[in-house]
Amino acid sequence: MEFKENRPSGAHDPVADNGQSAMARSTAELEQEFPKRHYLNSGYGVKSWLFTLDHKRIAILYLLSITAYFFLGGLAALVVRLNLLTPYSTFVRPEIYNRAFTMHGVMMVFFFLIPAIPAVLGNFLVPLMLGTKDLAFPKLNLLSWYLLVVGATLALLAMLVGGVDTGWTFYAPYSSIYANGYVVLTALGIFLAGFSSILTGLNFIITVHKMRAPGLTWFRLPLFIWSIYATSLIQVLATPVLAITILLLAVETIFKVGIFEPKLGGDPVLFQHLFWFYSHPAVYIMLLPGMAVMSELITCYSRKPIFGYKFVAFASLGIAVISFLVWGHHMFVSGQSPYAGIVFSFLSFLVAIPSAIKVFNWTATLYKGSIRLDAPMIYALCFIGLFLIGGLTGLYLASIAVDLHVTDTYFVVAHFHYVMVGATVSAFMGGIHFWWPKMTGRLYSDVWARVAAITLFVGFNLTFFPQFILGYQGMPRRYAIYAPEFQVLNVMSTAGATIMALGYLLPFFYLLSSLRNGKVAGPNPWRATGLEWQTSSPPTTFNFDTIPIVKVGPYAYNPAADEAEDARLELIETEKKLIEARNNLAVERASGDGLKKEDLDS
Amino acid sequence: MAAKANSLTLETSAAHGHDDGHGHGDPNLHHHFDDMDQQRESHVLGMWAFLATEIMMFGGLFFAYTLYRWSFSEAFHIGSMHMNWQMGAGNTAVLLVSSLTMAMAVHSAALRDQKKLMMYLAVTFVLGAAFLVVKYFEWSHDFHIGLVPGLAWHYYDNPANFGELRDLAAHGVSPEQIKMFFIIYFCMTGLHAIHMIVGLIMLAVFLLMGRKGSFTNGNDQPIELGGLYWHLIDIIWVFLFPLLYLVGGISAVGGGH
Numbered sequence A: 001m002e003f004k005e006n007r008p009s010g011a012h013d014p015v016a017d018n019g020q021s022a023m024a025r026s027t028a029e030l031e032q033e034f035p036k037r038h039y040l041n042s043g044y045g046v047k048s049w050l051f052t053l054d055h056k057r058i059a060i061l062y063l064l065s066i067t068a069y070f071f072l073g074g075l076a077a078l079v080v081r082l083n084l085l086t087p088y089s090t091f092v093r094p095e096i097y098n099r100a101f102t103m104h105g106v107m108m109v110f111f112f113l114i115p116a117i118p119a120v121l122g123n124f125l126v127p128l129m130l131g132t133k134d135l136a137f138p139k140l141n142l143l144s145w146y147l148l149v150v151g152a153t154l155a156l157l158a159m160l161v162g163g164v165d166t167g168w169t170f171y172a173p174y175s176s177i178y179a180n181g182y183v184v185l186t187a188l189g190i191f192l193a194g195f196s197s198i199l200t201g202l203n204f205i206i207t208v209h210k211m212r213a214p215g216l217t218w219f220r221l222p223l224f225i226w227s228i229y230a231t232s233l234i235q236v237l238a239t240p241v242l243a244i245t246i247l248l249l250a251v252e253t254i255f256k257v258g259i260f261e262p263k264l265g266g267d268p269v270l271f272q273h274l275f276w277f278y279s280h281p282a283v284y285i286m287l288l289p290g291m292a293v294m295s296e297l298i299t300c301y302s303r304k305p306i307f308g309y310k311f312v313a314f315a316s317l318g319i320a321v322i323s324f325l326v327w328g329h330h331m332f333v334s335g336q337s338p339y340a341g342i343v344f345s346f347l348s349f350l351v352a353i354p355s356a357i358k359v360f361n362w363t364a365t366l367y368k369g370s371i372r373l374d375a376p377m378i379y380a381l382c383f384i385g386l387f388l389i390g391g392l393t394g395l396y397l398a399s400i401a402v403d404l405h406v407t408d409t410y411f412v413v414a415h416f417h418y419v420m421v422g423a424t425v426s427a428f429m430g431g432i433h434f435w436w437p438k439m440t441g442r443l444y445s446d447v448w449a450r451v452a453a454i455t456l457f458v459g460f461n462l463t464f465f466p467q468f469i470l471g472y473q474g475m476p477r478r479y480a481i482y483a484p485e486f487q488v489l490n491v492m493s494t495a496g497a498t499i500m501a502l503g504y505l506l507p508f509f510y511l512l513s514s515l516r517n518g519k520v521a522g523p524n525p526w527r528a529t530g531l532e533w534q535t536s537s538p539p540t541t542f543n544f545d546t547i548p549i550v551k552v553g554p555y556a557y558n559p560a561a562d563e564a565e566d567a568r569l570e571l572i573e574t575e576k577k578l579i580e581a582r583n584n585l586a587v588e589r590a591s592g593d594g595l596k597k598e599d600l601d602s
Numbered sequence B: 001m002a003a004k005a006n007s008l009t010l011e012t013s014a015a016h017g018h019d020d021g022h023g024h025g026d027p028n029l030h031h032h033f034d035d036m037d038q039q040r041e042s043h044v045l046g047m048w049a050f051l052a053t054e055i056m057m058f059g060g061l062f063f064a065y066t067l068y069r070w071s072f073s074e075a076f077h078i079g080s081m082h083m084n085w086q087m088g089a090g091n092t093a094v095l096l097v098s099s100l101t102m103a104m105a106v107h108s109a110a111l112r113d114q115k116k117l118m119m120y121l122a123v124t125f126v127l128g129a130a131f132l133v134v135k136y137f138e139w140s141h142d143f144h145i146g147l148v149p150g151l152a153w154h155y156y157d158n159p160a161n162f163g164e165l166r167d168l169a170a171h172g173v174s175p176e177q178i179k180m181f182f183i184i185y186f187c188m189t190g191l192h193a194i195h196m197i198v199g200l201i202m203l204a205v206f207l208l209m210g211r212k213g214s215f216t217n218g219n220d221q222p223i224e225l226g227g228l229y230w231h232l233i234d235i236i237w238v239f240l241f242p243l244l245y246l247v248g249g250i251s252a253v254g255g256g257h
Helices: A014-018 A020-033 A046-050 A055-083 A094-130 A138-162 A182-210 A223-255 A268-302 A309-323 A338-366 A375-398 A400-406 A410-440 A446-472 A484-517 A559-592 A597-601 B002-016 B036-071 B073-081 B085-110 B114-144 B159-170 B176-212 B221-246
Strands: A002-004 A370-372
Touching: A046 A055, A055 A094, A055 A138, A055 A410, A055 A484, A094 A138, A094 A182, A094 A223, A094 A268, A094 A410, A138 A182, A182 A223, A182 B036, A223 A268, A223 A309, A223 B036, A223 B176, A268 A309, A268 A338, A268 A370, A268 A375, A268 A410, A268 B036, A309 A338, A338 A375, A338 A400, A375 A400, A375 A410, A375 A446, A410 A446, A410 A484, A446 A484, B036 B073, B036 B176, B036 B221, B073 B159, B073 B176, B073 B221, B085 B114, B085 B221, B114 B176, B114 B221, B176 B221
Parallel strands: A002 A370
Antiparallel strands: none
8 A cells, every 4th residue: 555645736845945935936826826706705794694695605604603512512521521530529519510411412412413514514515516506495504504503592591591401312201390491492492403404404405306517417426415415314304203302392391291201191212212213313414424524535535436336325325214213222221112122123233234335335445545644534544443433332232132231321422422423523524624625725734634633533532432441341321420440441531531622622723724824725635526626715606607517427536647647746846946946046146246136037 | 287397398498498508587597596497396396305394293293192092092082082073074174175276276376377376375275264263163162171281171070071081990091091182182283283374374475475466477386385385284184183083983973983
């Protein structure tokens, strides 16, 4: 395997850095290449953003909001981890601890993970990848952002004021008859976020069906689109069930009637069925978009077509279909019928097949590729490793016998963090880094980006691997107080979380600094295939000057062409250096003759 | 119908075939669509996807209904006998006719027949409102005799129910299960009524906006999409009616099995 270090056009060349004048000129040249008109400068002022119908601007709005929610959820996680440093809940009172993990779960699941990749990268990229001007319903797209923001604000205020401590799963009747009304308000916030998610998914489905560029057949679509499409199906079909569950919860709380409360004749397991009917597929709303990003990163940075395109495409749909049939594995100890348990266990194992197809195909794509370890690729490799652990421990949990032992322990916590954070957030970060030049037109510092990616990987494993052991040894989740023998592993976990926090803070500095100081990226800094790279960076408001006509499938990477391009660029670089050297020589001679450089230039 | 749609399609593409695929001429075309066909198909598919979300949302309630009817089958049988099936059947007929008039409204809009469009929209509106009026009488009756859980529940105190309560006790059935039937009944018909109100608002907007012929100038798509929504709420009622009103048998003609 060949590890290439060279970065394409616009990359820092240490030799060129020595020649100050040459660098200054080439930067100025590049600055001129920066598009004059693009979506970011098509209008100024708050109104041009708050009333925008441009899918790219809406994506930026989403990016800003979900980043805020991510940090709020992260603060709650900080409280949780600090409190678990000691076995006796010394940092905060146990009630506060319960509120902190509830807030962490609600913010991260409903307001960060679910909108993260679809609403930011999906919104930005789906029309670009399809070669169209916008999504099918731009107004609904904007509405869905407002729904998310209103929902998040409502849920956040309700949780802070009301001290909601039910956990993000809101199991009834603890969340209804025995709770104050703030739980219903929080749930109402989630209800609104749910409609935001539905509208986003609906928009994508219609856009993919009806608005593909001429020649862009289904099997010429990038796998990003296939995976986002599968996600959208889940968003549209599963989220309404969450909506009705929340409404029933509200009815039970407000009218004090027993729908779920057994004392009043209701069935609490019904709540769990309804809740997990949404929330298990929701796991794939979070994961499938990560897989969408992966297929783009792996191919670009191994310079190869994807191995088994159709298998990866149909694996996405397969995951979406099976995701609707496995919710009962969250309820092996709930008292549901053991026969149902066996069926759910079997169906849960089935999910491993399409998931494994994807992992094997990405790995096979790496084989004999000319791999470049840029920051997005490091995130992608992190994804494969962490998803492997998260996915395989999922099989442990799908087998009833093991699940009975580790239900509601840190084993489960570690498992889903490996999938949700290890896989999805890695993919999100990788995607942001990959498409950052497209979104902003600027290149960030790749060195710092790699440092951040590796920091995250180390911090993540230190945080969550000990939790597998803790869970297997029997430490239950959601308790502020634990047995003293678990302290060492908990301290390791908190230490890891600190490193992770650093890994999440770093991108703020180099990404924001790239906006001001970053080099101009040009339309296609990574030499990636895909329609989004064929327009300017940042793109204009309507994306393409002329609607592209697609004649080939995706991922037509060609290492031979890359080499020719490398050679051409090297030639240009050498030529520049020659000219520079000649100029310097001339200047030296001229200064010897008492002349100035300006005279010579003129 | 299919032939007509095809001829319309041909007409549209012929009209815009030469101006590089952009229907600049049509004022109803949004800028991000290439032509009217694409816009029309996108909107229709979008509406169907939305209807799918509605079905899943009601699906959760039907799931709850199925669970409790399975667990409390005697109680659901008895609870259902408290329903006024005549009113329910009448309302079913009203909604079915309203579906017909809505379909006629869609047809008239496509034919650009302003007078008929307004008439059919108005009739549909009146029928939808009539449904809600009947529902109001049913609910207020339930309220007066104390059959509304959470708001007015006097089922156990009402002497008229004492016989029934004895029967339930004889079968070892908890009277709480009767309450569950009514909870489910009000949740299902309540959510349906909310959708009816949304539908009526939609029809009112059509009636107001359509006065000046804004749906008969080729811009008939809002009516078509509204029609799809209206048919969906009608279909949901067609399922609600037997599940809630008829599972107990029709008491007035001999009752029970």
